[in-house]
Amino acid sequence: MAISVKYFAGLRERMNRAGETLPAQDIGTVAQVWVKATQGAPWPPNMLAAVNHDYAEAHSPVQDGDEVAFFPPVTGG
Amino acid sequence: MSVQLRAAPFDPWQELARYQANLDQAGKFGATACFVGTLRDMNQGDAVSAMTLEHYPGMTEKYLEKISAEAARRWDILDSLIIHRYGPLAPNDSIVLIAVWAAHRAAAFDACRYLIEELKTRAPFWKKEKLEHSTRWVEHNTPAVY
Numbered sequence: 001m002a003i004s005v006k007y008f009a010g011l012r013e014r015m016n017r018a019g020e021t022l023p024a025q026d027i028g029t030v031a032q033v034w035v036k037a038t039q040g041a042p043w044p045p046n047m048l049a050a051v052n053h054d055y056a057e058a059h060s061p062v063q064d065g066d067e068v069a070f071f072p073p074v075t076g077g
Numbered sequence: 078m079s080v081q082l083r084a085a086p087f088d089p090w091q092e093l094a095r096y097q098a099n100l101d102q103a104g105k106f107g108a109t110a111c112f113v114g115t116l117r118d119m120n121q122g123d124a125v126s127a128m129t130l131e132h133y134p135g136m137t138e139k140y141l142e143k144i145s146a147e148a149a150r151r152w153d154i155l156d157s158l159i160i161h162r163y164g165p166l167a168p169n170d171s172i173v174l175i176a177v178w179a180a181h182r183a184a185a186f187d188a189c190r191y192l193i194e195e196l197k198t199r200a201p202f203w204k205k206e207k208l209e210h211s212t213r214w215v216e217h218n219t220p221a222v223y
Contacts (some may be wrong), residue, residue, distance in 0.1 A: 009131050009203035010214040050201070053136035069133060069201075075215040076130070076161065076202025077114050077173050077193055 001064040003027060005037055008071035011047065024064035031058040033068045046073055078149065080141040081160045082132070089113045089174040092160055096176070102155045106178040110185035112193045118168035125206045130163045133201035144195040151191070152184040159192060161202070194221045
């Protein structure tokens with residue numbers, strides 16, 4: 001198993017990819033997923049995150065098999 | 078309670094009429110409140126020629142269903158409908174239709190307002206505008222004043 005990571009909107013364009021799969025080893029929180037995906041980039045201001053389709057915080061737990069998403073503020077409606 | 082995402086243009090008034098005609102609540106509702114969001118050809122002083130609405134499949138439906146359930150718990154309503162576009166849109170296209178049926182107007186108005194405001198702050202959609210010579214992501218929605 002592993003952690004599935006997704007990016008949306010302007011963040012997807014800046015990351016130059018819509019997502020990736022990361023080994024779950026050494027990952028316990030959303031913040032650690034971000035650090036591993038970006039090789040240590042700081043958490044962008046206003047960036048939102050979700051785990052398994054629910055909003056999550058940087059310190060929220062992540063487990064093997066989870067889907068973690070990062071995206072800018074939402075602008076629907 | 079219905080939540081629908083649409084890739085193709087829709088006529089909100091036909092959708093409203095069709096949904097209400099099939100509602101199993103005839104004689105029960107005395108109030109229908111609705112909100113329709115439409116794409117303008119101008120934003121922040123710039124002409125907008127088209128827009129793309131990106132969304133997060135799965136999470137979007139989940140949050141639209143979540144806020145619909147919240148409204149049904151909070152107000153005495155009989156039914157609600159949310160239809161939201163995604164993909165490429167042209168000016169004057171309907172972006173979103175929200176409708177609420179209730180016995181009385183206060184619950185219908187309040188639940189309808191709740192649904193559009195919660196949709197705008199929680200449902201994972203992102204707007205990218207096409208301007209004359211460039212494109213840009215809309216960075217945030219206009220604040221609610223109520």
